[in-house]
Amino acid sequence: MGKKAQPLEKDRLLQDEFRYKLPLQIKMTNKNFKPLNLKFYQMKKNVMFLLAALVSLSLFAKTPVSKTPNPLFRSFAKTVKGERVSPLIEAKFKKQYGTANVSWSVVDDMSDVRITIATFNDDGEQKEVYYYDDGEVYGIGKTIRRDQLPGNVTRSINARFSSGVIQTAYEFNERSSATRYFVRVVTPRHSMIVSANEFGDTRVYQKERLKHMFE
Amino acid sequence: MKKNVMFMLLAFVTLNLTARTPAGGPDPGPAVFSKSSAVRVSPLVEARFKKQYGPVVNVSWKVIEDISIATFTEQGTQTDVFYYNDGDTFGYGKSVDKNVLPKAVSGSLNKKFSEGTVQKAYEFKTPDSPTRYYVRVIAPNYSVIASATEFGDVTVYQKQKIK
Numbered sequence: 389m390g391k392k393a394q395p396l397e398k399d400r401l402l403q404d405e406f407r408y409k410l411p412l413q414i415k416m417t418n419k420n421f422k423p424l425n426l427k428f429y430q431m432k433k434n435v436m437f438l439l440a441a442l443v444s445l446s447l448f449a450k451t452p453v454s455k456t457p458n459p460l461f462r463s464f465a466k467t468v469k470g471e472r473v474s475p476l477i478e479a480k481f482k483k484q485y486g487t488a489n490v491s492w493s494v495v496d497d498m499s500d501v502r503i504t505i506a507t508f509n510d511d512g513e514q515k516e517v518y519y520y521d522d523g524e525v526y527g528i529g530k531t532i533r534r535d536q537l538p539g540n541v542t543r544s545i546n547a548r549f550s551s552g553v554i555q556t557a558y559e560f561n562e563r564s565s566a567t568r569y570f571v572r573v574v575t576p577r578h579s580m581i582v583s584a585n586e587f588g589d590t591r592v593y594q595k596e597r598l599k600h601m602f603e
Numbered sequence: 604m605k606k607n608v609m610f611m612l613l614a615f616v617t618l619n620l621t622a623r624t625p626a627g628g629p630d631p632g633p634a635v636f637s638k639s640s641a642v643r644v645s646p647l648v649e650a651r652f653k654k655q656y657g658p659v660v661n662v663s664w665k666v667i668e669d670i671s672i673a674t675f676t677e678q679g680t681q682t683d684v685f686y687y688n689d690g691d692t693f694g695y696g697k698s699v700d701k702n703v704l705p706k707a708v709s710g711s712l713n714k715k716f717s718e719g720t721v722q723k724a725y726e727f728k729t730p731d732s733p734t735r736y737y738v739r740v741i742a743p744n745y746s747v748i749a750s751a752t753e754f755g756d757v758t759v760y761q762k763q764k765i766k
Contacts, residue, residue: 587730
């Protein structure tokens with residue numbers, strides 16, 4: 389039991405370490421945006437990147453990873469666990485999910501993007517709800533088994549990375565677009581964080597070369 | 604177009620939700636909405652399907668309001684793929700167990716239909732919006748076809764009194 393608990397603790401430490409280094413892109417500015425859509429357009433890109441980063445954490449934390457520092461995480465912003473969350477967000481969460489046992493993380497890069505993440509257990513499944521500062525839900529995510537990925541997603545990924553193996557998967561449902569699946573794909577030479585939806589849209593967020601023993 | 608397609612989807616979902624549940628009497632849902640026909644689909648759509656799922660998949664087709672619906676079994680689950688005439692995918696749908704609806708969805712539905720019970724649920728995914736769950740809710744005095752997302756949006760499509 390004790391021995392089994394050790395890797396989990398190690399993973400948690402690793403996750404904290406990564407979270408501390410989380411990146412956020414500088415807020416995109418474009419004067420042509422209409423005020424009504426400003427929030428959406430400005431945040432969309434940042435948040436997608438942020439999400440990829442967060443999902444990377446989730447995916448990394450649950451898979452064996454080398455101790456070599458990942459360059460992607462160097463410029464990452466700060467994730468603070470247990471930081472006091474806005475009462476507005478807390479109230480929104482309680483209204484929606486009741487008094488579930490919840491832990492909070494706040495991702496903040498000192499720019500305008502700040503996402504508060506509620507992690508809780510929903511009928512035996514760990515879920516994350518991502519909130520904007522104003523209490524609006526940005527998205528809802530959960531880790532899924534790779535065999536739970538929709539067939540189309542698996543096919544798209546296999547077609548693009550024929551020699552790759554999907555290691556872990558994370559489902560993310562967003563208000564304004566199709567459900568996206570973030571996966572960690574490992575090929576003989578690379579390890580990647582990839583996202584795909586059921587409509588053939590596949591994106592690579594992070595690709596790193598694997599170092600082999602005799603290289 | 605969007606409105607038509609939503610209506611078509613509702614029609615299909617209504618058929619699905621009503622056809623598989625004891626309605627407790629004649630249900631006007633299918634009569635109102637059923638325009639589906641087992642006609643031959645466009646070769647373009649068929650080709651798209653075969654390209655996506657392989658030529659050997661056992662598939663049945665329906666056409667409703669210019670939308671072709673392929674129904675087949677994937678990983679043990681009956682799945683529907685909705686195609687536009689030009690072969691583009693409009694969405695994916697499948698029946699889901701009412702007990703596995705996301706908590707936010709069942710919470711919204713319970714709040715809206717406090718006396719009702721979800722009988723059947725159908726999950727539908729489109730490219731530009733979040734996953735939507737279509738449900739048939741039965742209350743003591745009425746039955747409803749409604750849809751909800753995890754983000755709290757609930758839409759009621761059809762409500763009928765139960766005599």
